[in-house]
Amino acid sequence: MSKVYAYSESGEVADATAEYIVKAQKEALKNKGVFNVAVSGGSLVKTLRIGLKDRTDVEWAKWRVYFADERLVPLDHEDSNYGLLKRELLDHLTGDKPKVYTINEHKCMNESSEETAIDYEGTMTETLGADGVLDLILLGCGPDGHTCSLFPGHALLQENSRLVAPIEDSPKPPPRRITITFPVLEAAKNIAFVAEGSGKAPILKEVFLTPNSSLPAAMVNNIAVRLNVPIAWFVNDAAVEGVNVTTSKF
Numbered sequence: 001m002s003k004v005y006a007y008s009e010s011g012e013v014a015d016a017t018a019e020y021i022v023k024a025q026k027e028a029l030k031n032k033g034v035f036n037v038a039v040s041g042g043s044l045v046k047t048l049r050i051g052l053k054d055r056t057d058v059e060w061a062k063w064r065v066y067f068a069d070e071r072l073v074p075l076d077h078e079d080s081n082y083g084l085l086k087r088e089l090l091d092h093l094t095g096d097k098p099k100v101y102t103i104n105e106h107k108c109m110n111e112s113s114e115e116t117a118i119d120y121e122g123t124m125t126e127t128l129g130a131d132g133v134l135d136l137i138l139l140g141c142g143p144d145g146h147t148c149s150l151f152p153g154h155a156l157l158q159e160n161s162r163l164v165a166p167i168e169d170s171p172k173p174p175p176r177r178i179t180i181t182f183p184v185l186e187a188a189k190n191i192a193f194v195a196e197g198s199g200k201a202p203i204l205k206e207v208f209l210t211p212n213s214s215l216p217a218a219m220v221n222n223i224a225v226r227l228n229v230p231i232a233w234f235v236n237d238a239a240v241e242g243v244n245v246t247t248s249k250f
Contacts, residue, residue, distance in 0.1 A: 018051030
């Protein structure tokens with residue numbers, strides 16, 4: 001089963017998330033000397049900045065950062081997940097920086113979404129191995145239950161061979177994106193969600209209380225049961241208000 005860690009304040013959510021990340025980092029560095037982590041965009045990135053940037057036990061030089069999904073726009077575009085990570089976190093680091101694997105901007109702008117996805121999958125398999133095993137995947141949960149760029153009812157929810165797939169018809173703009181798929185999520189050593197705000201409560205109620213829900217976030221959450229992948233949720237109290245789920249502190 002996944003675990004839910006709930007706090008009253010956003011700062012506490014950020015600190016607990018950071019503590020969890022550093023624990024995963026230490027385990028990975030002990031085993032192989034590098035920490036392979038994938039991040040998504042949205043409010044998650046601000047949580048990472050608040051929780052991580054001033055810690056002295058984050059070994060940034062040993063991090064290899066990938067993207068759980070990316071919008072197919074220039075890297076300095078306001079919609080770019082890399083651009084968001086750079087503005088919110090990377091630019092605030094005064095010492096060592098992580099190795100960050102971005103999409104190929106030239107392919108993104110001059111070739112197809114398919115070619116961009118193939119290229120990014122190649123990056124992942126070359127650096128992570130054929131199965132694309134990540135030490136930690138950090139995710140958000142949209143108000144529609146989407147996570148990564150896996151949206152409710154979309155065909156990519158059934159993708160079981162590719163590690164990275166293109167999406168041309170995202171219901172949220174911009175429409176052209178790439179996303180990791182369930183084979184990557186299922187192979188991960190750890191997955192953590194960050195979800196805050198009362199607007200998330202209806203979605204989290206379905207995620208935790210509706211067996212066999214087809215919401216993407218619920219499908220990812222169910223990996224904890226199906227494959228025993230450790231999954232943690234870091235939430236504020238408002239996000240789980242009225243949700244009958246056991247919570248604790250990390």
